[in-house]
Amino acid sequence: MHSPDEIRILRRIHAAAERRLRDPQAPAITPEEREIEQRLREGHPWFDGPIPMIPVAQLYARDVPLPASPPGADLLQVLWCPCDHEEFAHPRTALFWRSSASVTDVLEAPPEPPVIQFDWYLPEPCLLAPEQITEYPSPLELSKELQQQLGDVNLWETAGFAWDSTGALDPQEFYFRNLCHAPGWKTGGWTRWGLTDPMPRPCPECGTETTPLLTIASSEWNSGSKSWMPDEERTNPTPLLLGTPPSNFTLLDIASAYSLQLHVCPASPEHPHIELVQ
Numbered sequence: 001m002h003s004p005d006e007i008r009i010l011r012r013i014h015a016a017a018e019r020r021l022r023d024p025q026a027p028a029i030t031p032e033e034r035e036i037e038q039r040l041r042e043g044h045p046w047f048d049g050p051i052p053m054i055p056v057a058q059l060y061a062r063d064v065p066l067p068a069s070p071p072g073a074d075l076l077q078v079l080w081c082p083c084d085h086e087e088f089a090h091p092r093t094a095l096f097w098r099s100s101a102s103v104t105d106v107l108e109a110p111p112e113p114p115v116i117q118f119d120w121y122l123p124e125p126c127l128l129a130p131e132q133i134t135e136y137p138s139p140l141e142l143s144k145e146l147q148q149q150l151g152d153v154n155l156w157e158t159a160g161f162a163w164d165s166t167g168a169l170d171p172q173e174f175y176f177r178n179l180c181h182a183p184g185w186k187t188g189g190w191t192r193w194g195l196t197d198p199m200p201r202p203c204p205e206c207g208t209e210t211t212p213l214l215t216i217a218s219s220e221w222n223s224g225s226k227s228w229m230p231d232e233e234r235t236n237p238t239p240l241l242l243g244t245p246p247s248n249f250t251l252l253d254i255a256s257a258y259s260l261q262l263h264v265c266p267a268s269p270e271h272p273h274i275e276l277v278q
Contacts, residue, residue, distance in 0.1 A: 001115035053079035073097035120253035184220035203265035210263035
């Protein structure tokens with residue numbers, strides 16, 4: 001386990017190493033960096049005591065839709081414990097709905113935990129550039145008839161779709177990669193399925209079927225979903241740390257490149273939310 005400051009130091013070392021890759025004469029790592037890295041990699045023992053939660057996301061209703069928000073709430077704050085728990089191989093999350101007008105005493109620096117279990121549970125701060133998109137349900141949520149229609153190239157062409165050489169070979173895969181459940185962070189939308197088949201997600205309080213609120217993603221897109229990449233990223237890719245995908249701006253990793261989806265009860269925002277890894 002490392003402290004947040006130690007994780008930031010290790011990230012700076014990795015970022016410097018990536019910059020040096022452009023110079024074939026530059027060393028992969030300097031002696032000073034190696035000494036720091038070796039010292040920090042020893043880590044700390046398990047911390048037995050209270051651990052402050054880490055801010056993960058702060059969303060305003062003026063910027064993004066917030067499904068199932070309580071009356072008068074226009075601000076959602078999401079925090080998590082930076083450690084796995086016995087029943088979950090991911091951080092436990094907490095949701096706080098607030099009225100932004102009532103927030104007057106703002107901390108300049110929120111308290112940080114003394115240690116974090118994994119480096120990839122510390123979010124790298126970044127600003128959102130939200131964009132509204134249209135997505136479609138997972139093929140696993142479609143009827144057998146619709147799934148068969150997805151595989152019919154003639155139906156796609158009748159609808160006016162111009163196939164490229166890749167899509168025509170497997171239209172169902174094309175639908176999966178480019179049209180259904182968009183990758184990346186999002187509010188609302190369709191549930192992603194893949195690790196499991198679709199399953200009921202009843203509210204633990206009242207049994208009402210919950211709906212997606214927020215998806216915390218390990219990346220915004222991948223090699224199989226480049227159609228979701230913003231135009232500006234196609235021409236000006238963002239440099240990141242060594243070994244991270246070019247779409248992982250937050251440097252978070254959920255269960256080895258999956259997503260943590262938070263579902264809420266549409267009957268009452270006061271009821272406990274559900275966490276789903278897919």
